[in-house]
Amino acid sequence: MAVRVLYFAALRDALPLAEEAVALPAGVETMAALRAWLGARGEAWAPLVTWKTLRCARNQTLCAWDEPVQDGDEVAFFPPVTGG
Amino acid sequence: MWTVRVQVEDFDAGAEGERLQRVSPEVGAVVSFVGTVRGGEVRAMTLEHYPGMTEKSLEALVEEARRRWFLTAVTVIHRVGRLMPGERIVFVGVASRHRADAFAACEFLIDRLKTEAPFWKKEETEGVARWVEARESDEKRARRW
Numbered sequence: 504m505a506v507r508v509l510y511f512a513a514l515r516d517a518l519p520l521a522e523e524a525v526a527l528p529a530g531v532e533t534m535a536a537l538r539a540w541l542g543a544r545g546e547a548w549a550p551l552v553t554w555k556t557l558r559c560a561r562n563q564t565l566c567a568w569d570e571p572v573q574d575g576d577e578v579a580f581f582p583p584v585t586g587g
Numbered sequence: 588m589w590t591v592r593v594q595v596e597d598f599d600a601g602a603e604g605e606r607l608q609r610v611s612p613e614v615g616a617v618v619s620f621v622g623t624v625r626g627g628e629v630r631a632m633t634l635e636h637y638p639g640m641t642e643k644s645l646e647a648l649v650e651e652a653r654r655r656w657f658l659t660a661v662t663v664i665h666r667v668g669r670l671m672p673g674e675r676i677v678f679v680g681v682a683s684r685h686r687a688d689a690f691a692a693c694e695f696l697i698d699r700l701k702t703e704a705p706f707w708k709k710e711e712t713e714g715v716a717r718w719v720e721a722r723e724s725d726e727k728r729a730r731r732w
Contacts, residue, residue, distance in 0.1 A: 563640035583726075
């Protein structure tokens with residue numbers, strides 16, 4: 504399963520990349536599992552795990568952490584939004 | 588009638604309100620909100636967004652407002668890029684037959700936009716740039732709806 508992952512704002516500044524294409528190992532099937540797996544790739548990726556208030560979106564819609572991830576998805580992780 | 592725009596350029600709040608007022612002879616009320624960059628310590632503010640999701644989330648909010656209130660037209664404009672104190676950031680305008688629906692829908696749209704639409708502000712003060720933190724008071728207002 505392959506997905507495109509985007510990071511925004513302060514989280515993007517804290518990570519090595521703004522976006523990446525990743526192939527997921529078997530067992531990574533939800534947004535929470537994806538976040539944990541991405542964040543376990545070394546110290547540079549730790550903010551994905553240690554930041555407490557991250558939000559996520561799947562295919563450009565805000566979603567819950569138990570949302571299933573599917574092949575070809577565009578997913579995004581970011582801090583709470585501050586527009587308006 | 589149902590307009591969502593994300594743009595770098597400024598907008599003319601007066602002209603947008605005027606257009607909403609004239610969109611249909613049924614319109615009896617126009618309520619609009621304009622958000623601006625507060626001055627003081629802040630020297631400039633940069634607004635980042637998530638292209639694609641931004642438009643989609645604003646359109647979804649307009650759809651929800653249309654389901655909940657009797658509306659004739661809605662315009663939401665949000666600027667991105669670097670803005671100076673006093674500059675306009677956002678316009679939310681609602682036209683309806685009666686004021687109650689226009690007031691409620693306008694407040695709903697700006698409250699929910701602030702917690703759901705993927706925009707992030709970075710403030711520049713004297714020599715320092717920092718990302719603005721989300722406020723619990725904004726979450727609280729959005730949850731009322």
